Amino acid sequence: MTIFKHNGSAVVAMVGKNCFAIASDRRLGVQLQTIATDFQRISKIHDKLYIGLSGLATDSQTLYQRLVFRHKLYQLREELDMKPETFASLVSAMQYEKRFGPYFCQPVIAGLGDDDKPFICTMDAIGAKELAKDFVVAGTASESLYGACESMFKPDMEAEELFETISQALLSSVDRDCLSGWGGHVYVVTPTEVKERILKGRMD
Amino acid sequence: MLDTTALESFPSLISHGINVAGEISAPPSFQLPNSNDFDGFVKETIQMVKPAKGTTTLAFIFKEGVMVAADSRASMGGYISSQSVKKIIEINPYMLGTMAGGAADCQFWHRNLGIKCRLHELANKRRISVTGASKLLANILYSYRGMGSSVGTMIAGWDETGPGLYYVDSEGGRLKGNRFSVGSGSPYAYGVLDSGYKYDMSVEEASELARRAIYHATFRDGASGGVASVYYVGPTGRKKLSGDDVGELHYHYNPVTPSTVEQEMVEAAGP
Numbered sequence: 001m002t003i004f005k006h007n008g009s010a011v012v013a014m015v016g017k018n019c020f021a022i023a024s025d026r027r028l029g030v031q032l033q034t035i036a037t038d039f040q041r042i043s044k045i046h047d048k049l050y051i052g053l054s055g056l057a058t059d060s061q062t063l064y065q066r067l068v069f070r071h072k073l074y075q076l077r078e079e080l081d082m083k084p085e086t087f088a089s090l091v092s093a094m095q096y097e098k099r100f101g102p103y104f105c106q107p108v109i110a111g112l113g114d115d116d117k118p119f120i121c122t123m124d125a126i127g128a129k130e131l132a133k134d135f136v137v138a139g140t141a142s143e144s145l146y147g148a149c150e151s152m153f154k155p156d157m158e159a160e161e162l163f164e165t166i167s168q169a170l171l172s173s174v175d176r177d178c179l180s181g182w183g184g185h186v187y188v189v190t191p192t193e194v195k196e197r198i199l200k201g202r203m204d
Numbered sequence: 205m206l207d208t209t210a211l212e213s214f215p216s217l218i219s220h221g222i223n224v225a226g227e228i229s230a231p232p233s234f235q236l237p238n239s240n241d242f243d244g245f246v247k248e249t250i251q252m253v254k255p256a257k258g259t260t261t262l263a264f265i266f267k268e269g270v271m272v273a274a275d276s277r278a279s280m281g282g283y284i285s286s287q288s289v290k291k292i293i294e295i296n297p298y299m300l301g302t303m304a305g306g307a308a309d310c311q312f313w314h315r316n317l318g319i320k321c322r323l324h325e326l327a328n329k330r331r332i333s334v335t336g337a338s339k340l341l342a343n344i345l346y347s348y349r350g351m352g353s354s355v356g357t358m359i360a361g362w363d364e365t366g367p368g369l370y371y372v373d374s375e376g377g378r379l380k381g382n383r384f385s386v387g388s389g390s391p392y393a394y395g396v397l398d399s400g401y402k403y404d405m406s407v408e409e410a411s412e413l414a415r416r417a418i419y420h421a422t423f424r425d426g427a428s429g430g431v432a433s434v435y436y437v438g439p440t441g442r443k444k445l446s447g448d449d450v451g452e453l454h455y456h457y458n459p460v461t462p463s464t465v466e467q468e469m470v471e472a473a474g475p
Contacts, residue, residue, distance in 0.1 A: 005282055008426070032258070032388055032426040140282055176284045178258070178277075178426035200460065202451035204277070204422040204429030 003104050004125075006031060008179025009054035010141040011041060012149065012170055013110040013120040015134055016162035019190040020118040022110040023170045024052050025141075026198075027182040037182040037203065045071055046081040047194070049111035050187055051091070054139035055125065056104035063103050067091065084111030084119040088129060095127035102126050106138040116191040135169075141180045144173035163188045163197070171201050246352060258427025260389030261291055261302040262397060262417055263358045263369055265382045266405050269438035270360040270367045272300050273414035275389065275422050275450070276430035278307065287430035296321055297441045299337060299361035304387040305354035305374065313355060317341045334361040334368025338378060346376035356386040362437050389421030389428035396420045407436060411445045419457065422450045 008029045013022040028039035042052040043064050051067065053060030070090060074082055082090070088109050095103060102125045110120045122136035123129045130136065134153050137145035148169040157165060167186055174181035184199030239245045261274040274291035277284060291303040293314040301317070303310035320340050324332040332340075338359040345355055355374040362368070371379045371386065383401065385393040396417040405413070411434045418432040433447045 008282075029426060034424050034426060175287075177282060178279050178284055178429075179282050200455070202429070203454040204275075204450045 004055050004106075005140050005179060007055075007057040008177070009041060009057075009060075009139040010145060010170065010174050010177065010180040011052035011054040011106075011108045011138045012145050012166060012173075013052065013108050013122075013136050014149070014153065014157075014162060014166045014169075015118045015120055015132075015155075017156040017158055018112075018116055018118065019159045019162060019188060020110045020112065020120060021159075021162045021166045021186060021188045022050050022052050022108065022120075023166045023184055023186040023199075024054070025139075025170070025174050025180040025182065025201075026185055027180055028057055029179060032178065034182060040185070042185060042187060043068075045087060045111075046075075048116075048189065048191075049082065049084055049087060049109075050189065051087075052108040052110075052138070054106045054108065059103040060105045063091075063094070063105050063107070066094065070094070084109060084113050084121075087111065088119075088121050088123075088131075092123055092127035092129050095123065095125065099126055108136055108138050110189075112189065112191060139180060141173045141177035144176045145169065148173045159188050159190050159195070163195070167197075167199050171199060175202055257305045257354065257356055257387055258425075259291060259304045259387035260385065260393050260418055260421035260425060260428040261304050261358065261387055262383075262385035262390070262393050262414060263302065263360045264384070264397065264401065264410075264414070265367045265369050266401075266410050267403055268405075268407050268410070269362060269436060270300075270369055271410045271414045271434065271436055272302060272358070272360050273418050273432060273434045274302055275418055275428040275432060277422075277428055279427045284429070289430070290433075292433055292435050294442065295337070295359075295361075298331070298363070298437065299334065299359065300435055300437060300442055302358045302360075302386065304356040309353045309355045309374065310357060313341065313344060313353075314357070316344070317359075331363065333363040333365065334359060334370065335363075335380075337361070338368075338370035338372055342372045342376065342378035345372065345374050349374070349376045358384050358386060360437055362439055362441070367437070385417070385421075387421075387428065389418075389425035392421040392424045393417040407438075407445075411436065415446060415448065415453070416457075419450050419453045423454065 010025040024041035028036040108122045113119045120136050121131045122138050135149040152165050152169050170184050183201045186197045188195045258279045263272040276289050278286040278289045293301045295301050295318045301314045321332045353374045357372050359370045371384045400413045414434045415432050422428045431447050434445045436443050436445050
């Protein structure tokens, strides 16, 4: 199996009206064997910035730890939280540093920028950024996710409707993938609150 | 030598009708592809089919008969192509076969075995034994050994000597036994099956054990899932006992209890 399919993952982020949602599956596997069903793939950078890392699990954990370090330094020096656009550039640069021995991760970044405008982007393993206005996907179930998001997405959804949409898109896509699933983890972030929810999914 | 009894009904496509001196036309055979590198071609086809056996099937003999169970997922690499594949094949009213490996191989050869069993009944005026049926299949598969077919099947049935269970595969192996599990999910199924097995079980206990074993395999194995089907073969013939969706079965075995809130969500002060 290719290295990206070794652990299995599914991450998706969607933009709503002054809010965003980011969701991932919960499986950690070693090829076909499922090891854990509560693996955290989405992590908080600061209150209005989240990153979901798909791909090889060890690289996503290491990359996350390095990013937290860099962001803490930034906070100390600039006395500010990083804007999502800036953070995306940071991740992209850090990945390109390893161009000839990359981190086998595809990050999905989602945050609220200036004036609480939602921002999402994804990039490949060597830092090619892809900005999108509607949704971004990554992981072994990405092809199914593209199809599901394309058909279910509507612009300017409120937080509750966005939650329903992203959950349905995630669950229906991972149900067609052997290597991801076993539940779901969804964060819906608005300027005033963050709602974290665990999805009940098929455990096969 | 290839077993060509499966091909007798196929007309020879090569020399059809045009026989100059009344010669016997070519014997029935599978058409081989025109290729410069036939050996390389065969190796590649074997590799294409090999990753299969993404499945979980099991069967065991107990006091009341034979219990057979399987999942229903078909996977192509990482993609789930179907969640509703019939992996337990009804060969005849008192014999079942399980499917693991290439779907086409299993379906074709099981149907062929059913034909052979019926011909045996007509020729000998009595039903074929499970021993005989499994031997017929094993001999066919042995003759196609090394050609890339992928079959890991169990033949389970009830004949005059009582319950019978054989494991037959495309390498040509044939084993008689009391408990088998085949497929990528088999280690997980064996764990549950071996620890819960008793010869003196009732039909209900045995079917619950089989169902649980398949459920646990679908939980841990990525290539198994869908529906856990359980069949029973007894003195009166075969019967399907249950077909439960494993997604729902998980929450049946592990009910969700609302947990206490660990962190209170506090409204963040606006900008």
